Amino acid sequence: MDISIGVFCYNEQDTIIQTLNNIFEQDLFRSEHRCRIYVLANGCRDNSIPLIREWEAKLSLEKQLQFELLELGFAGKSRTWNHFVHNVLSRESDAVIFADGDIAIPDPAVFSKLVGMVENSELLLASSSLPIKDIEHSGEKPKGLDKLIKMGAADFETVRHSICGQLYIARASTVKDIYMPIGLPVEDGFLRAMIMTNLFTQERDLRRIDSEKSIWHVYESLRGIRSLIRHQIRIVIGTTINRLIFQRLDSLQDRDSRIAELRKSSEDESWLKDLINSSLPEFPYGYIHPKFILKRTKSSFENKKHKSLKGIASILFGLAFDITVYIFANIKMSRGNSAGFW
Known part of the structure; x- marks a missing residue:
């Protein structure tokens, strides 16, 4: 398969290098799949771009892997998503992985598992990684507000048919017909509905989006x-x-x-x-x-x-x-x- 990977970066100087390191440790890049990685630096006003440039200069890429940093003059996830899907994606792309630039992906098999989800099922159009709060992943016993935050975490059955905007995969043919409105506050639910109903032309079909417990990533939980x-x-x-x-x-x-x-x-x-x-x-x-x-x-x-x-x-x-x-x-x-x- 031809896989395109878009990494969304908006003022992520504290996290983007860790995310990129986790991505480049994925065993997907040692497979037969052809992969392209695009860092979508949209409206960055911090030190993200210089840090990525410095990191890029040290890369040693495999033949089947391409990397490109796109410095976009506009900000906003919906604008960036539209630009990536409709102006950047190669016509040869079979599937697209979307990742935020502030997450940790400790398991090097996550990308392979995401690709396997859409590769092994004709009905499946998209699959998400399960978001794990850092306060859960750390293993430390939470106290006070952190304890209440952890209690509010959704279980797998609640989210398995959802889109998690932090990390998910979709067939390129599926997203090519979707455009996000400028200023859309929450893209996850919007994208889920578009995929589940084929743009409201069919009844909602849960089989179009699914995941597995073994596919997960870590994100920084809100504090305060x-x-x-x-x-x-x-x-x-x-x-x-x-x-x-x-x-x-x-x-x-x-x-x-x-x-x-x-x-x-x-x-x-x-x-x-x-x-x-x-x-x-x-x-x-x-x-x-x-x-x-x-x-x-x-x-x-x-x-x-x-x-x-x-x-x-x-x-x-x-x-x-x-x-x-x-x-x-x-x-x-x-x-x-x-x-x-x-």
Whole structure:
């Protein structure tokens, strides 16, 4: 197979070299597959690019491996994703691995396993690596807020049919018809829906995205309640915006018209803001549906966490956290600056 790998780098001077070292240790590059690695340095204002240049000068590449650093004058993951997929990818590419420049990949077989997922199943169109928080991977016993963060980690069955934007693979033929709107806050859920439904032309098919427990990477968990709240606000706003995009696409007649609309959204900076302004707020609940507040609590009761004092404390903390996020997410969207909140 011909594999293209895009590494997203936005001001990652503290992590990008570790990520690249982990990538170059992957045993995929010692296989028969032809691989191209692109570092997508988008809008970097720190020392990332000089560090990568210095690191690149020391490389000794195998014949079947190519490396290129792309210095992009714009920032934003959706813009960078569109540029990579539609302007950089080789026509010969069979599959594409997308990786963030701030993750650790300790297992050198992860890329091979990702390639194997799509190589061994005709139905499978994409597969993600399982994200592991650093506080879980370290083996240290978490305390205080870190303990609550760890308790909130999703299990494998919850995420196996999802896209984790930090590290995933997709067939090149699948992503070539997808364009991300400029300013899209959360690309994971958007991409998942596009792949699962073939751009809303078919019923959702879970067989199109799957993973395995042995495919995983490590990311730095957020520290501090403010960072957690800000992150969750982004997720909630992104989920709300994705719903509006899906409704818009679903209203169009056929696949070609949906591709054309997505292409427009990737070129027109006002497309997403216009969609939000024409659709929200909705009576009677405003910008964010209040059912979000009870989603975590409902799940906790279904998992019987309320049957212990520790579980009750976790439920109460989660409920207070979600109410806070709900309030601030509504405020942020009402001010009209939710698009591009990335």
